[in-house]
Amino acid sequence: MRLRSFVVAGFAAAVALVPAVLGHAAVADGPEARTVPTFSEELGSGVERCPVGQFCWYNAPFYNQGQENWMWRSSNSQPDLGRSPGSSDEAESVVNRTDEQITLYEHWRYGRCVTVPPGGRIDDLDAFSLQNNVTSIHHGNEFSCPSWGYVAS
Ligand SMILES: [Ca+2]
Numbered sequence: 001m002r003l004r005s006f007v008v009a010g011f012a013a014a015v016a017l018v019p020a021v022l023g024h025a026a027v028a029d030g031p032e033a034r035t036v037p038t039f040s041e042e043l044g045s046g047v048e049r050c051p052v053g054q055f056c057w058y059n060a061p062f063y064n065q066g067q068e069n070w071m072w073r074s075s076n077s078q079p080d081l082g083r084s085p086g087s088s089d090e091a092e093s094v095v096n097r098t099d100e101q102i103t104l105y106e107h108w109r110y111g112r113c114v115t116v117p118p119g120g121r122i123d124d125l126d127a128f129s130l131q132n133n134v135t136s137i138h139h140g141n142e143f144s145c146p147s148w149g150y151v152a153s
Helices: 002-025 062-066
Strands: 040-044 055-058 069-074 093-096 102-105 111-116 136-139
Touching: 055 136, 062 069, 062 093, 093 102
Parallel strands: none
Antiparallel strands: 040 069, 055 069, 055 093, 102 111, 102 136
16 A cells, blocks of 8 residues: 555656646746756746745846746755756846845855845845846855955955
């Protein structure tokens, strides 16, 4: 009986992953169904769209401003947003719904940067000269961007 239950659960999981396989054609259908090892991608907008415990970055300012645009989310550090599904140099607004501070970098831990406190958000990364220029995201209270907004490599 345990084996049968496992098989049924596996089938359900495979069905749930179909939208993810379809990639850009799919619209989000819940946090668990869209979770991938690196970070997840979906169409959406609004601060409230970012789940508790996640950090979200949006393709347009003001959290995609009511348009169905791309947004991405993760609960851990992302050294290279160019990894699949790919969002390097795309973010223009961000929401931090984790309990850690999160630092955005132009490169991996160097270049221009900004730190977002737990529960914080930035409606337009242009204010930090980082619009369409974020390549990596670091979770952790031990790191923060200096006041001058730049870290040397
Ligand atoms: Ca963008």
